Amino acid sequence: MILTAPKAPSPSAAPLGLTDPFGRHVTYLRVSVTDRCDLRCVYCMAEDMTFLPKSEVLSLEELDRLCGTFIDLGVRKLRLTGGEPLVRKNVMSLVRSLGARLGSGGLEELTLTTNGTQLTKFADGLARAGVRRINVSLDTLDAAAFKAATRWGELDKVLDGIFAAKAAGLHVKINAVALRGVNEDEFDRMLAWCGEHGFDLCLIETMPLGEISEDRTDQFLPLSLVRARLKQRWTLNDSDHTTGGPARYYDVAETGTRLGFITPMTHNFCESCNRVRLTCTGTLYMCLGQEDAADLRAPLRDAELGEDGLRAVIAEAITRKPKGHDFIIDRRRPAPALARHMSVTGG
Ligand code: SAM
Ligand code: SF4
Secondary structure (H helix, E strand, C coil), X not given: CEEECCCCCCHHXXXXXXXXXXXXXXXXXXXXXXXXXXXXXXXXXXXXXXXXXXXXXXXXXXXXXXXXXXXXXXXXXXXXXXXXXXXXXXXXXXXXXXXXXXXXXXXXXXXXXXXXXXXXXXXXXXXXXCCCEEEEECCCCCHHHHHXXXXXXXXXXXXXXXXXXXXXCCEEEEXXXXXXXXXXXXXXXXXXXXXXXXCEXXXXXXXXXXXXXXXXHHHECCHHHHHHHHHHHCCEEECCCCCCCCEEEEEECCCCCEEEEECCCCCCCHHHCCEEEECCCCEEECCCCCCEXXXXXXXXXXXXXXXXXXXXXXXXXXXXXXXXXXXXXXXXXXXXXXXXXXXXXXX
16 A cells, blocks of 8 residues: 655645546545454455454544545545444444434435345444445355355345345345356346345446455456346346446346446446545545555544644545556456455445
8 A cells, every 4th residue: 555644734725625636526435434344255355364453443433523524525425334334333323423414414325335244233223324225245146155255154144134124215236246157147036136126236347456365367257248148138228327436337127127237347437436435544545446545544633733634634635536447357467456455445
């Protein structure tokens, strides 16, 4: 990681909105509230992961304050992720506090990406806090394949969680990483299942983030291939739905639900990128696929700098948002493109 120490900005330099040098407005913040997780998905983590010492992790109050500063600077959509966000102790206090900023508090949407294992416990609370939509990661509907993909997971527990979320009134989008030889024959079934229950489905290409003790070139399945296969059976109409992110969406005529494809490897989505990522240690990544980052923990804890100073540090970091990423998965380059795991920045 290339961590640039904050300059000493003049408070008056803090602007009201966050716009990068390419004219993109940063209105979307993804926050990884913990790097820990109760699963060990093969494309995401090694089984014997070493997690951050708790002393390096921001408290929930600090995360809350930092998110508040971003909202004051024009962030309108906030997604909590991880690691597994729902395994962080007391995470609901943060969700409730951020939920209170929805509407007149400046925030338009509060969402969550979760593996679903804790949803039976938390779905109602999330809905009460103002969360309307969640993404649940589920790569397969086959219990044995699920166990193999997550190493530790129980499919039934996650399915119970998904239906608890639905019952709580949350709109559910299922995210599935496309993995050669694991779920490549299952997408028809998953799309039908999602259609039956009213869930959107988003398929994701594996990205080369972090050492995972397996060969990523074996896992990689280009979504262009998957889309061509699905188009033989389903009517996929171009959708103008967009989140400003990497997903390209289709309306599925047979189900009335949406199907998205996130193709970082085969299609460059950076021109319209509206997002930045904050880790649980207070490191701000301006791009998922680049090393450059800004430390916000020190300015956050610097009482002398104050709120205006913190805003100025954030604004300066945004001026360093790169034009795009350059991921590549290649047998000649066995090392990951980036050393950090997806569980650090939260995907
Ligand atoms: N634990 C939560 C979950 O699984 O939804 C949130 C964090 S997880 C890192 C966020 C998303 O990143 C998940 O949908 C996961 O499948 C995806 N992901 C993890 N590692 C990935 C990789 N190397 N390439 C592509 N997607 C990845
Ligand atoms: Fe955990 Fe999510 Fe990574 Fe799976 S993808 S190991 S659930 S953080």
